[in-house]
Amino acid sequence: MKHDSPPVFLTVPADPAWVPVVQSVAETVARIFRLDRTKGLRLAMGMEEVLLYLSQVVPGTPIKIEVGPDATAVRAVFSLDAEALDLSAMNITASPSLADADGQNLPMLLASRLSDGFSLTRSGRQILLTLFQEHVYPAVSPVETAPAPARPPLRVERAREASLIADACARALGRFPGDRLPSWFSTPARGVDLILAGRMHLLLLRDGGDAVCGLLCWQAISGKSIVFSGPWLLSGDDAGAALLLEEMINSLARGAAVSLVSDPEATPGNVDFAGHGFELLATLPGRAVGQDAPADIPVWFRHLREDDGLNVWAHPDFAPFLEETYRRLFLIRTVQPVVETGVTLTEPSVFAAALNKERRQATITPLLNGADNRDNIAAHLNGLSQEGYERIRFRIDLAEPWQAALGGELVRQGCRPILVLPHAGRADVVVFQYV
Amino acid sequence: MFNLPLDHLVPSHIQRFEPYQPSRPDRELMRMFGVDHLYRLNNNENVLGPPPAARRVIEHFDPVQWPIYPSGDCFYLRQALAERFGKSPDQFLVGNGSCEVITSVIKAFCEKGDNIVTADKTFAVYEWVAEFSGLEARLVPLRRFAFDPQAMLDAADERTKIFFVCNPNNPTGTYWDSATFRGFLEAVGNRRIVVIDEAYFEYVARDDYPDGMALMNDYPNVVVFRTFSKMYALAALRVGYLCAAAEVVDIIRRAHVVYSVNALAQAAAVAAMEDDAGFIAATRDMVAGARALLGAEFENAGLEHVSGEGNFMMVRLPVSDTLFYRKMAARGILVRTMTGFRFPGWIRVSLVTRPVMEAFCRAFREAMTA
Numbered sequence: 001m002k003h004d005s006p007p008v009f010l011t012v013p014a015d016p017a018w019v020p021v022v023q024s025v026a027e028t029v030a031r032i033f034r035l036d037r038t039k040g041l042r043l044a045m046g047m048e049e050v051l052l053y054l055s056q057v058v059p060g061t062p063i064k065i066e067v068g069p070d071a072t073a074v075r076a077v078f079s080l081d082a083e084a085l086d087l088s089a090m091n092i093t094a095s096p097s098l099a100d101a102d103g104q105n106l107p108m109l110l111a112s113r114l115s116d117g118f119s120l121t122r123s124g125r126q127i128l129l130t131l132f133q134e135h136v137y138p139a140v141s142p143v144e145t146a147p148a149p150a151r152p153p154l155r156v157e158r159a160r161e162a163s164l165i166a167d168a169c170a171r172a173l174g175r176f177p178g179d180r181l182p183s184w185f186s187t188p189a190r191g192v193d194l195i196l197a198g199r200m201h202l203l204l205l206r207d208g209g210d211a212v213c214g215l216l217c218w219q220a221i222s223g224k225s226i227v228f229s230g231p232w233l234l235s236g237d238d239a240g241a242a243l244l245l246e247e248m249i250n251s252l253a254r255g256a257a258v259s260l261v262s263d264p265e266a267t268p269g270n271v272d273f274a275g276h277g278f279e280l281l282a283t284l285p286g287r288a289v290g291q292d293a294p295a296d297i298p299v300w301f302r303h304l305r306e307d308d309g310l311n312v313w314a315h316p317d318f319a320p321f322l323e324e325t326y327r328r329l330f331l332i333r334t335v336q337p338v339v340e341t342g343v344t345l346t347e348p349s350v351f352a353a354a355l356n357k358e359r360r361q362a363t364i365t366p367l368l369n370g371a372d373n374r375d376n377i378a379a380h381l382n383g384l385s386q387e388g389y390e391r392i393r394f395r396i397d398l399a400e401p402w403q404a405a406l407g408g409e410l411v412r413q414g415c416r417p418i419l420v421l422p423h424a425g426r427a428d429v430v431v432f433q434y435v
Numbered sequence: 436m437f438n439l440p441l442d443h444l445v446p447s448h449i450q451r452f453e454p455y456q457p458s459r460p461d462r463e464l465m466r467m468f469g470v471d472h473l474y475r476l477n478n479n480e481n482v483l484g485p486p487p488a489a490r491r492v493i494e495h496f497d498p499v500q501w502p503i504y505p506s507g508d509c510f511y512l513r514q515a516l517a518e519r520f521g522k523s524p525d526q527f528l529v530g531n532g533s534c535e536v537i538t539s540v541i542k543a544f545c546e547k548g549d550n551i552v553t554a555d556k557t558f559a560v561y562e563w564v565a566e567f568s569g570l571e572a573r574l575v576p577l578r579r580f581a582f583d584p585q586a587m588l589d590a591a592d593e594r595t596k597i598f599f600v601c602n603p604n605n606p607t608g609t610y611w612d613s614a615t616f617r618g619f620l621e622a623v624g625n626r627r628i629v630v631i632d633e634a635y636f637e638y639v640a641r642d643d644y645p646d647g648m649a650l651m652n653d654y655p656n657v658v659v660f661r662t663f664s665k666m667y668a669l670a671a672l673r674v675g676y677l678c679a680a681a682e683v684v685d686i687i688r689r690a691h692v693v694y695s696v697n698a699l700a701q702a703a704a705v706a707a708m709e710d711d712a713g714f715i716a717a718t719r720d721m722v723a724g725a726r727a728l729l730g731a732e733f734e735n736a737g738l739e740h741v742s743g744e745g746n747f748m749m750v751r752l753p754v755s756d757t758l759f760y761r762k763m764a765a766r767g768i769l770v771r772t773m774t775g776f777r778f779p780g781w782i783r784v785s786l787v788t789r790p791v792m793e794a795f796c797r798a799f800r801e802a803m804t805a
Binding site: 246249250253254255256277278279302303304305306307308309330331332 | 453454456458459467468555559562563752754755756757758760761762765772774775776777779780
């Protein structure tokens, strides 16, 4: 995969006559960037559907389209100016409805279902809609090896070599339950693409015999926050955990990140993080796949430099949770109560949903504020519960007053705040879980 | 709506570079942490204030001088430095703090493809300036908390233009003695510049501590940095300088901005060197007392600590340095977290007057048990 290839840009009017052009560009780009054939078709169809929808709702409007590589995917970005736009069909809970008798929203419904993911931002009149098609990566099988003590001297190195990474991942899968490891371990080539694109960093612990005996990876989740997973120690002892953690911290020490947080979905249970200078951020209610017994998941955290403090918005229904968290962690925050604006919204809201069927977990991120926030939350909670999702979580960015206001609605609908992630969005992010 | 395609304007090395985030002003920090005082033990400032003569110059700076541009090349200050150190004024270049002369040296000698060599755990500005200039900074691990001369030599190649050696090193306080430095300079030969950053020079009273200004008599590739920010307590006025062979200074001046040092700073720096022996002795006494007090405190707590030269100490904590910073700030004391120096879990503490050091010790014990 070539990571530094430039994207393709085109501007077309919102007009069905231009669909073949968009289709042709999508198919060519998919082929050049080696997207799987089926995925390439889905990319082309998804882009076609978006243009068809825009042709109906903002006919003739110039649409800027950018198609290009995005580490492990090909992405298509649609940019346009519009006063109002109904994008509610992008919600995972959307379905063809009687209210939409003329089927106007159907293209967007198709586009969202054909895509592996999407994002949506509005800034004034400008709307950016991004569709993603992920590459298909081969899976590796777990390799079970008898754990043996690492042979000194131990050393840590940056990993970029695909075969070495694949071997380390396969051995990690043989040693730890797959559902506790980062999901990319089962498709190491995906990890390699992330590394080569500079989106992820991986350290390997090597022993005196050059054997890989540990892994640690991290990624930025915002401009100021890093999430890490590991150390995953493959030898029979915990030798090297300190080396891996210290190397990671030193790699980040002179960068922009303020906050370093362990991945709640993929943190080893056999590492003494407190002994390595990490603070307990929260303990999340959890359950291992296939297990009935609850297993709480500690989330670990440390600052990488002085935290200059933040202003955050909060609804009174979860402000006490925030204040307790900030007090416990000595985090300097000015908590501002959200004010009811009285402004009547006309557009419907849009939420993005990341689903993990194996873990029966759904994570919802609000993308667009809307008149139907309350109903949309209810639809997500009900719909996902009925589909068997046991852990439904919402991520609320406290830099956005409208999102903080949503927090109040979440509490009223049976969610509770469980975790504050410092600097994980434009400000701190608070995670709510449906109980 | 911000709609400027910066990606197409900005060089890749600038896009990659993360700008340094300085601490908030004291008043902001006091408000944030809810305290009515703040002891600044984070920047190695000399709390005794500037020497008396410098203080008088500052207090009586003539308003007639305010509208007038300063001497563009710090004429009188270079004269005073030359007289003080037995050099020619042409051997000195003065900047707006040491950071400016660091930048000028790198600009003067390095071009695309070149690299500099320094330590991984030292003053960060050499590394930063190299990186935002599109140059490689080769970072050599410290050995037993000190610069490793052989590893520095091993890290160099034909594109290495400058070695930066911080002597004594900030934050560990270790230093190369005269024999080590001469051995290093012999091995380097005269094909590269060797910068000796002596920001804490006036704090060191060891017989085997080398004077960079003497070394340059035998090694014309030596460039010495010093500052008025540390011992002379003029940090607010920003005066740093370098001394080198006149031919070397002539090259560096070509990459240096004139008029960057203000008139008050120049006058205060000249005055600071007048009759400064008593002031330096008093400061050294203060630091020695503080070092003994803190050393005993850390010993009693069973904590590893590093105490070399300079007006600071490092201690390794059983918790994260960044958490400890917050706990101490909430008690009105600022310490320097060492994660940014690639010493995670350590803090650096400036050595100041006894009452403040005692206040630090009380807060330290509280924060350790809180």
